[in-house]
Amino acid sequence: MKEESIEFIKSGGVTAPRGYLASGISCGIKSGKKSDLALVVSQQLADIAGVFTQNKVKAAPVIVSMQRVKKGKARAVVVNSGNANACTGSRGIEDAEKMATVTASFLGCSPDEVCVCSTGRIGVYLPMKKIIRGIEKACKQLNVEGGKDAAEAIMTTDTVPKQAALKVKIEDKEIIIGGMAKGAGMIAPNLATTLGIITTDASLSPEYLNSVLHSCVEETFNRISIDGDTSTNDTILVFSNGLAKNTTIGMESPQKGIFKNALRLVLDRLAREVLEDGEGVTKVVEIFVQGAASEKEAELVARSIGNSLLVKCSWNGEDPNWGRILCAIGYSGANVDQNKIDLFYNGFQVVASGVRTEIKESLIKKTVKMPMFSLLVDLHIGSGQYRFFTTDISERYVRINKGE
Numbered sequence: 001m002k003e004e005s006i007e008f009i010k011s012g013g014v015t016a017p018r019g020y021l022a023s024g025i026s027c028g029i030k031s032g033k034k035s036d037l038a039l040v041v042s043q044q045l046a047d048i049a050g051v052f053t054q055n056k057v058k059a060a061p062v063i064v065s066m067q068r069v070k071k072g073k074a075r076a077v078v079v080n081s082g083n084a085n086a087c088t089g090s091r092g093i094e095d096a097e098k099m100a101t102v103t104a105s106f107l108g109c110s111p112d113e114v115c116v117c118s119t120g121r122i123g124v125y126l127p128m129k130k131i132i133r134g135i136e137k138a139c140k141q142l143n144v145e146g147g148k149d150a151a152e153a154i155m156t157t158d159t160v161p162k163q164a165a166l167k168v169k170i171e172d173k174e175i176i177i178g179g180m181a182k183g184a185g186m187i188a189p190n191l192a193t194t195l196g197i198i199t200t201d202a203s204l205s206p207e208y209l210n211s212v213l214h215s216c217v218e219e220t221f222n223r224i225s226i227d228g229d230t231s232t233n234d235t236i237l238v239f240s241n242g243l244a245k246n247t248t249i250g251m252e253s254p255q256k257g258i259f260k261n262a263l264r265l266v267l268d269r270l271a272r273e274v275l276e277d278g279e280g281v282t283k284v285v286e287i288f289v290q291g292a293a294s295e296k297e298a299e300l301v302a303r304s305i306g307n308s309l310l311v312k313c314s315w316n317g318e319d320p321n322w323g324r325i326l327c328a329i330g331y332s333g334a335n336v337d338q339n340k341i342d343l344f345y346n347g348f349q350v351v352a353s354g355v356r357t358e359i360k361e362s363l364i365k366k367t368v369k370m371p372m373f374s375l376l377v378d379l380h381i382g383s384g385q386y387r388f389f390t391t392d393i394s395e396r397y398v399r400i401n402k403g404e
Contacts, residue, residue, distance in 0.1 A: 006168045006262055008269075009176070013147030013163030016178035017201035018243040019043045022146035024153030027134025029082035029120070029127060035153035037131065039138040040197050041076040041107060046241040048074040048115070049210040051217050053234035060085045060092030061116040062235060064100065068115045069237070072206050077115040077197055077237055078103045078135060079154050081182070085118040085126050086232040095126045102132050106139040117195050117235050119156055119182060151180040154195055158182050162273040168262040170255045173246040175202045177266050183274030196221070196236035196270060202259060203242035205250035212260050213238050220267040224275045224389045225306045238263075275389055280396030283315050284389065286374040292384035297334040299386040301377060304332035306390030316392035320364040322350045329377065340380040346373050 015022050022040045029036040050069040052062050068074060078099050085092050100114040107114070118126070141149075151161035165178035181196040204212070217236055242248075249255050276284055287306055292298035305311055308328040314321035322343055329336055343351035346367045348359055367373050 006166055006265065009165040009167060009178075011148070012165045012178055013151055013180045014040050014178045014197055014199045015144050015147040016165035017176040017199050017241075019201060019241045020178070020199045020239075021142040021144060022150040023138045023141040023143065024146065024149030024151070025134055025138050025141060027080075027137065028130040029080060035149065035155075036080060036082045037134040037138055038079040038150035038153035039076065039103065039135070039142060040079075040150055040199065040239075041142055042074070042199070042239050042241045044241055044243070045073055045075055045113065046239040047072060047204065047206050047209050048237060048239055049206075049213045050115070050235065050237045051214060053232060055232050055234070057087065057232050059118060059233040060088055060096040061118045062233060063093060064096040065115040065117065065235060065237070068100075068112060071112060073113060074115055074239065075109045075113040076103060076107060077117060078138070079117040079119070079150075079195065079197070080126070080131060081118075081154050081156050082120040083118060083124055083126055084120045084122045084233050086122040088123065088125055091125060095128055098128060099131060099135065102135045103139070106136060115237055117233070117237075119154065119195055119233050122232060147178065147180065154180065154182045156182060158277055160277055162270055162277070164266045164269040164273075166262060166266060168258065170246055170249070170258050173244050175200065175244045175246060175259070175262070177202070177262055179266050179270055181270040181274055183277065194234060194274060196267070198236065198238040198263070198266065200238065200240050200263075201242070201244040202240055203244065203246050203248040204240045204259070205248055208250050208253070208256060209238065209240050211251065212256070212263055216260060216264040216267050219264055220271045223387060224271050225303065225391075272389070275391060278391050280394035280399075281391040282371065282394055283368070283392040284372045285315065285391065286372075287377070287388045287390060288374065288385070289377045289379070289388075290385040291379040291381055292386070293335045293382040294384040295386055296384070298384040299388070300332045300334040301329050301336070301379070302386045302388035304328045305375070305377070306388050309393065312391070312393040315368060316394045318365060318369045320345055320350065320361075320368050322356065325375070325377075326351065326354070334379075335381060336379055337381065342378040342380065344376040347376075
């Protein structure tokens, strides 16, 4: 596909594709009249797919939405922030179901066609009277320009809303994909991350929709980490309402690669925005591991480096400390030979065959002072490779998360 056939759209987010409305309002979960409830609606019944946290401690809205997604059809998703509705037992399930039922009553659809997401503090019951009033308000304020309001309403410790949208021409039809996400902390995805809502007006077969979402999440959101924690609430949903009137793209369609590339670009942009806005983040680091015995072994090494607190602290202190990186490689569980490891910062080789090079330390320290830099590890064992994105960890991260 020619690169010029894809064009990012400056505004719109989840309402950029045809047939979607959204709103974001304050219902009183958060203090200070901050937005805390969002609604995204397809004006006609859409196909839906989702990926969810693999944490065995799952929030009530995750359990409820997983059931909805299995049915493959939906009209809307209602999202609250400021309260995760996690570890809240049967009452939490009832409250999540109630959110869907109330939303459906205002939209004139079945409760089974409404998904639910929540994000915020764990172990606190939802203030349902406030939420019910908020859902009514959000339904009344639905509009085609409501994407930004919705993106702001799902934020927790995020400092900026995260949106992306693009259009791509497939055959003679213009297809639009939009999305929003929130992140900041508890970012170490496993089949999903934080909250992400994706919309498209493309016509896609249910099998392909499910397949392409999982594949694109694996290549984007599943390759970022801020703190090594997989949340109880991680959810990514994608709606496909078919209003672009394209020939339905299925598992055997020649156009499937074009759509996948477009969806991957949207998810990649959202994932990078989540990473860059992580709690207390001052450095974003791209880790590329090559020469591993397999892709899985390369992944083990990349994640071991990217989740090491010692490595992340050294980066925050603007210290390249390659010894900590080799240590993380050694305990990764991958097959490594310390006498073959090469290590590069932004192309500057600091380790050759497991031993430090004569490169000036001042040059490497200058590199790690940058807000973004890369780390290349070559194990010289096989052909496996893996790309991963991570961050440093700062005193501000600790302050945000110490419970004040």
